[in-house]
Amino acid sequence: MSKGTSVVDIDAHFIDHFDELWHYLDEDDPWRDRFRAGAEMDARKGNGQFFPKTVYNSDYEAIQRSGFESKEGILEDMDDLGIDKILLIGQQLVRLSNIEADDFRPIKYVQAYMRHLMQNIVDPDAGIYATLPIVQADPDWAVSMIEEYADDPGVVGAVMMSHAGEPPYGNHRYDPIYEACVKYDLPVLFHADFSSVDDFHYKGFGTNLETHSLGFIIANMCQLTSVVIQGVPERFPNLDIIFQEAGLFYIPMMMYRLDQEYLRNPDLAPLLDSLPSEYMKEFYFGTQPMEQVPDKKYFKYVIEMLGGPERLMWASDWPHPDYDEQSVITELPFLSSSEKEAILGGNAERVFSLN
Amino acid sequence: MAQYKLAPLEKLEGNNRLFIDIKGTEIVVLEHEGEVYAVRNLCPHQYGDVGAGMIERKIVADVPNVGERIQERYEPGKRVIRCPCHGWAFDLDSGDNIADPQNAPGIQTYEATVEDGVIYIEI
Numbered sequence: 001m002s003k004g005t006s007v008v009d010i011d012a013h014f015i016d017h018f019d020e021l022w023h024y025l026d027e028d029d030p031w032r033d034r035f036r037a038g039a040e041m042d043a044r045k046g047n048g049q050f051f052p053k054t055v056y057n058s059d060y061e062a063i064q065r066s067g068f069e070s071k072e073g074i075l076e077d078m079d080d081l082g083i084d085k086i087l088l089i090g091q092q093l094v095r096l097s098n099i100e101a102d103d104f105r106p107i108k109y110v111q112a113y114m115r116h117l118m119q120n121i122v123d124p125d126a127g128i129y130a131t132l133p134i135v136q137a138d139p140d141w142a143v144s145m146i147e148e149y150a151d152d153p154g155v156v157g158a159v160m161m162s163h164a165g166e167p168p169y170g171n172h173r174y175d176p177i178y179e180a181c182v183k184y185d186l187p188v189l190f191h192a193d194f195s196s197v198d199d200f201h202y203k204g205f206g207t208n209l210e211t212h213s214l215g216f217i218i219a220n221m222c223q224l225t226s227v228v229i230q231g232v233p234e235r236f237p238n239l240d241i242i243f244q245e246a247g248l249f250y251i252p253m254m255m256y257r258l259d260q261e262y263l264r265n266p267d268l269a270p271l272l273d274s275l276p277s278e279y280m281k282e283f284y285f286g287t288q289p290m291e292q293v294p295d296k297k298y299f300k301y302v303i304e305m306l307g308g309p310e311r312l313m314w315a316s317d318w319p320h321p322d323y324d325e326q327s328v329i330t331e332l333p334f335l336s337s338s339e340k341e342a343i344l345g346g347n348a349e350r351v352f353s354l355n
Numbered sequence: 356m357a358q359y360k361l362a363p364l365e366k367l368e369g370n371n372r373l374f375i376d377i378k379g380t381e382i383v384v385l386e387h388e389g390e391v392y393a394v395r396n397l398c399p400h401q402y403g404d405v406g407a408g409m410i411e412r413k414i415v416a417d418v419p420n421v422g423e424r425i426q427e428r429y430e431p432g433k434r435v436i437r438c439p440c441h442g443w444a445f446d447l448d449s450g451d452n453i454a455d456p457q458n459a460p461g462i463q464t465y466e467a468t469v470e471d472g473v474i475y476i477e478i
Contacts, residue, residue, distance in 0.1 A: 206425075294458075321441060321442060322441060323440075323441070324401070325401040325402070327401055327402065328401070
């Protein structure tokens with residue numbers, strides 16, 4: 001890496017716990033006691049009481065990596081992984097869009113999470129930033145949170161969990177969120193998640209290997225399709241859009257699948273002036289998890305198709321079991337040094353205004 | 356090939372592992388169920404410390420009868436070491452990647468012997 005070039009990780013998971021977060025709700029808020037009671041009762045710190053949880057973890061889904069729940073631990077891991085700047089997303093929060101009830105849980109959780117994170121963890125001078133979790137079930141409240149945190153230099157983006165958001169994120173009900181993000185110059189990240197065997201939308205798979213393989217990709221494919229075909233890039237041309245945690249190979253597949261479908265039925269997408277693939281070439285994509293290929297030249301083709309190295313941002317997904325080291329980028333022989341630097345940090349610094 | 360005298364076997368008691376550098380190569384020596392193993396501490400995936408991984412019994416399955424579930428079983432005498440970074444698993448004897456012994460990269464293993472209570476390896 002050349003002098004002055006930072007390594008930016010756009011996806012790392014702060015390990016948030018109910019037993020910490022309840023303290024950050026107001027004393028006259030009944031949800032404070034509910035969260036506290038849940039944390040005290042449940043050995044898994046309230047997760048099972050309040051949030052949909054991952055069922056049937058395989059032994060390697062349960063890889064224990066400690067430390068990513070304090071500022072000191074985060075800085076230590078950043079140093080170990082060679083990361084200069086990190087964008088944090090909460091561990092529990094990836095399940096936000098799985099909450100199917102219409103209640104206050106996601107709102108209260110995000111409220112407490114952000115208070116804790118901003119008071120104790122986020123430190124732009126140390127390279128620790130936050131992306132604001134968006135409660136997609138309540139766009140008005142989500143906008144109020146954007147307005148509350150938009151001016152904080154430690155908040156650099158807004159993240160929507162792509163796993164189970166319904167209706168999908170091209171729907172007009174989310175327009176106020178996108179409008180607010182454009183107003184405050186916050187890029188929007190769509191963060192995939194997987195389903196376990198008991199909560200995948202196809203029932204009857206036998207292992208988490210299957211549902212883990214599919215879930216992230218399907219989540220992003222669904223939301224990406226909706227965002228593109230419903231014309232979010234046309235309605236909000238200044239919105240920076242990032243899709244993450246589904247690898248790379250699905251991207252060109254979706255580009256040309258959508259092009260084929262759109263060319264057959266352009267009347268069903270009257271907002272579009274260009275092919276879907278052209279809109280997607282304006283998106284950004286988190287790289288993790290890079291696929292396991294027998295020949296790295298396949299990545300060359302994929303990266304060319306999705307618009308080039310300038311569309312990519314390296315992500316570790318630390319501390320998850322399928323995290324990526326920087327070597328997944330540095331060992332791509334067809335990339336120049338400047339292209340590697342752009343993927344490892346330059347693109348993210350520019351898009352998230354981290355300079 | 357050269358033989359190296361490493362350490363007394365008792366150094367491996369209590370599931371202790373020895374991490375040794377021999378000519379710039381980091382090697383892990385461990386004992387499991389009475390057997391001493393030596394592997395290069397380098398996972399071919401993303402260069403993790405495979406030598407710090409869990410030792411597990413190897414799970415295999417035979418083709419089931421039509422309509423029956425896949426029945427998993429442990430292969431007798433077979434142990435695998437799993438890299439703690441991402442779970443890549445390798446036969447502790449051969450170093451083969453158990454996912455695809457023919458094509459997927461494995462890990463380097465070394466012949467470890469014990470003589471008079473002292474561990475030796477050949478590199």
